[in-house]
Amino acid sequence: MTNTNSLLPWGTAALLALAGCASTQTAPTATAPPAASTETVASIKGVGIDPKDTDPSVSPCEDFFQFSGGNWLKNNPIPGYASSWGPRNLLNDRTQAMLRQILEEAAANTAAPKGTNLQKVGDFYASGMDSVALEKAGLTYLQPELKRIAAIKDLKSLHATLARQQMLGTGAFFRAGVGPDRKNSTVYAVNLNQGGLGMPDRDYYLKDDARSTTIRTAYITYMTNTFRLMGDSEAAAKQKAQAVLALEKRLAQASKTRVELRDPQANYNKMSVADFQRQYPNVGLPVLLTANGLGAAKEVIVGQPAFFQELSAVMKATPLADAKTYLTWQLVSSVPSALPKAYSDEAFRFAQVQSGARQQPVRWKRMLSATDATLGEAFGQLYVDKAFSPEAKQKALDMVTNIRASMAEHIQTNTWMSDATKQEALKKLNALRVKIGYPDVWKDYSALSISRESYLQNVLAARQWNYAQNVKKYGGPIDRNEWGMTPPTINAYYNPPMNEIVFPAGYLQPPFFDPNADDAVNYGAIGGVIGHEITHGFDDQGRQYDSQGNLRDWWTPADAAEFTKRAAVVGRQYDAFSPLDSVYVNGKLTMGENLADFAGLTVVYGALQKQLDKQYGAGKRPVIDGFTPEQRFFLSWAQLRRQNIRPQALRQQILTDPHSPGQYRTIGPLMNMPQFYEAFGCQEGQKMVRSESERAKIW
Structure with a gap:
């Protein structure tokens, strides 16, 4: 799986307190918020958006990627061991620090009862960190x-x-x-x-x-x-x-x-x-x-x-x-x-040519990833106990409920879809399963034997166990409790045959999700991801599966043709994006992710408006750090897609990744959204504004 929210095919920082003090800071925007659309209340200081990250020398209506994060990009160069760098990497570093502590404590506990998850996690990590034994074993x-x-x-x-x-x-x-x-x-x-x-x-x-x-x-x-x-x-x-x-x-x-x-x-x-x-x-x-x-x-x-x-x-x-x-x-x-270090050094030298990374990640990071991949739910239980509260889970579930309701409204008010197809779409939306944080039923690792004798032996044993677990499903009932990602994973996915969206606990942390931030920030961040995953069920691939997850055509021919025509507009837009000389985004490869970004952001914006009206009253909006909620929503969407990336990695991403580069995931949907133009006062003729005839609109 890629390191971005995905369709699954058949794939901790301390929280800041919200201060109530008044602020006279003005928005570092090129255009003031439109007075006609909102009645603003007292400006306060907020959580989740740092105005110092923006680049006020760039108009938000000309290049929102640079405006929203230009100074952040300048101040966060790519470390030698990475091929790209963004907020997800910073969150990953914070998460890894906690996970490392859990692993080192488990590895130090040689008295853990044999056969327990604690023993297996500790021994697996300890054997992987024993480089002397690896060299000796050859x-x-x-x-x-x-x-x-x-x-x-x-x-x-x-x-x-x-x-x-x-x-x-x-x-x-x-x-x-x-x-x-x-x-x-x-x-x-x-x-x-x-x-x-x-x-x-x-x-x-x-x-x-x-x-x-x-x-x-x-x-x-x-x-x-x-x-x-x-x-x-x-x-x-x-x-x-x-x-x-x-x-x-x-x-x-x-x-x-x-x-x-x-x-x-x-x-x-x-x-x-x-x-x-x-x-x-x-x-x-x-x-x-x-x-x-x-x-x-x-x-x-x-x-x-x-x-x-x-x-x-x-x-x-x-x-x-x-x-x-x-x-x-x-x-x-x-x-x-x-294997001995010489083998992994050769593997890294080949990876360097592909990604441009200059240094190999230190061994503890590689072994942390390996433990997560191998014993993810045993490891994940230890993580969830420390990092994920029931309150955070409930707030995320509430957001899903609101965004699902907004999606239902978009389906019902759709102008190009027949009633018959709408009914099937609503049926699918209502049947959607939602998984937040961690599994209700944890994996049973009792049949897997792990020791400190040999890391390689552990790896091969775990692979055979995993294969046996997969094979064991055949002939049995569908396991709807199973997860395709581990709890600490900073990612999310939609699974078409299961018709489910899944959000691991690792994703539900700042800056993706912060219980102390205002709704605009959370709806623009994790809300954008929730909307993205929900609408994967209705993208060019996901729409081919019905409410029960069956690959079945439930569209009328006319509706299917209209969807394809509208999706093609998105494809052409992304085909024209060129981050490097003679390198263009592949609009067909990235179609599903782009459609999920487009529809998801539109649906979530509608959910946010209802939430704001409920909280402040119709038409009334607070100004936080000088920004209206609508502006903070789009800034929050953009900040999660900030990315410095090496040219080698960018070329490989465009060839192999169904996700568009971060800069185009940021601006691509916004260039088609009148709601964005209104929030920042953008006018016809500016680069972030597409003419009405050029705009893509699915939902």
């Missing part, structure tokens, strides 16, 4: 897996070893797992999807532009140096690297693009296991299913049939020696932090 704990690969002697034994690799989560050849059947969301299905690539995107294998060539060269170097660390000569290591690259290039050529992967109907192809075996006989699916506890499955959902057609040909044509080299690479490159 590849010792990986040898059993390496020997399994080395023992492959024919296609049949290759299939058996591939089944093992799937269980270990190495990413070899393709991805397989159990999830809700997207056309019958009351049952689980086995899903098979393209995979097997060591670089972030298929295009890096296929394009010959300077950026792709540089990354490809760095990848070959990474592989060559890693094979040398494993004992190969320079010549043998280079030969192996080229063999892996050639195999992965064939997989890349058969892989769908990221834009093509956004079409849920095209990526749903149900067939019997027998048909799969007839069409793709060399993949060895029956062997994999039987070996991994899914022998009862009679059907599978194939994401990309053309990929598996090519994969079957690759597995038959590739010399066994090259296939073994590829599996070895996939295994070793999946666990660099669990």
Whole structure:
């Protein structure tokens, strides 16, 4: 998952007290708030927006990204260990400080009862921090897996070893797992999807532009140096690297693009296991299913049939020696932090070329992330006890209620949608499940054995446990208590087959959410995220799922055509954004996130207006730090998307990330909102104002 709120596809600072003292500070804006729209009351000092972060030398109506955070951007350069920097990173640093304390206390507690979550969390982290033991162990704990690969002697034994690799989560050849059947969301299905690539995107294998060539060269170097660390000569290591690259290039050529992967109907192809075996006989699916506890499955959902057609040909044509080299690479490159330092250093050098980061994150940060990813809910229980109050949860739930009501009103008053489609949309909205903070039912880690003997052993054991947990779902009832993120995660998501929005406790902290801030700040920050996630259910992907999470067309043809026409306007707007010379945002790749930003912000603005009228009376508004609530709402939206980013990371984001860069997430929706123009007194002809004929409007 990316480090931004997302659609999940089938993905602590002390609180400041609000002071009641009067303030004579004037707004550092180029345009005074319009007197016609509000009756202002006494100006006070607020929480959540720091006027010193703004750049008053820039008009909010010309470049709101710079106006809202220009001084913040100037005063917050990117640290050497990061590829980008924004408020989320600052919150992450504060959260990590608390999490580190929890982990170090757990690691120091060697008397924790065996089998308890406290023992497992402490031992996992302690084993990961024991760099002396890692150096001493070398590849010792990986040898059993390496020997399994080395023992492959024919296609049949290759299939058996591939089944093992799937269980270990190495990413070899393709991805397989159990999830809700997207056309019958009351049952689980086995899903098979393209995979097997060591670089972030298929295009890096296929394009010959300077950026792709540089990354490809760095990848070959990474592989060559890693094979040398494993004992190969320079010549043998280079030969192996080229063999892996050639195999992965064939997989890349058969892989769908990221834009093509956004079409849920095209990526749903149900067939019997027998048909799969007839069409793709060399993949060895029956062997994999039987070996991994899914022998009862009679059907599978194939994401990309053309990929598996090519994969079957690759597995038959590739010399066994090259296939073994590829599996070895996939295994070793999946666990660099669990091997001696030289291995993780090589992995970081390759990551540097992609992201531009100058320093590797210190080990405790990497091990904190690994513990969260591996034992997230055991770890998360310890975190929630310290960081998340019932009052904060209730306030967030109240905001969700208000924003959902605003979305219902937008659906009901929609001018281009038929009554039949509106009724289905309202049905879906009413069925939406909301999860805030942490799971109602925590994961049971009792079957997972963790010790201080070997970090690598712990990592592999955890992967097998996780795979077994996933497989165990098959044939059982849908688990609607399950979470796709851990409690400390600073993120959120919408899950179409479950029709649910999920907000971990880590997200519900300043500056995203502050119980002591005024409503305008909270609605612009976490409210914007809530609106974003709710409207993911109605974006170009999410709208294809019904109220029960089934992939079913519930739109009239005319309404679907009108939606597509309106969404295309958004796509064209983002296609025109260019953050670097000759680099443009991909409006099709980012369509879902852009639509969620557009609709979400409009819906939340409506919810805020009702909240303000309820609190202050119709038309009456306070001025806080010199800003009206409407201005603070848009400033709060913008401050969360402030971002300094290295050019290398920006190029990679545009190629691989369905989210637009922060500056365009800030200004893109606002350029289409008359409410924004009114708040800052913007006029036709200014850069932040689109003419009425150019504006995009969905909801």
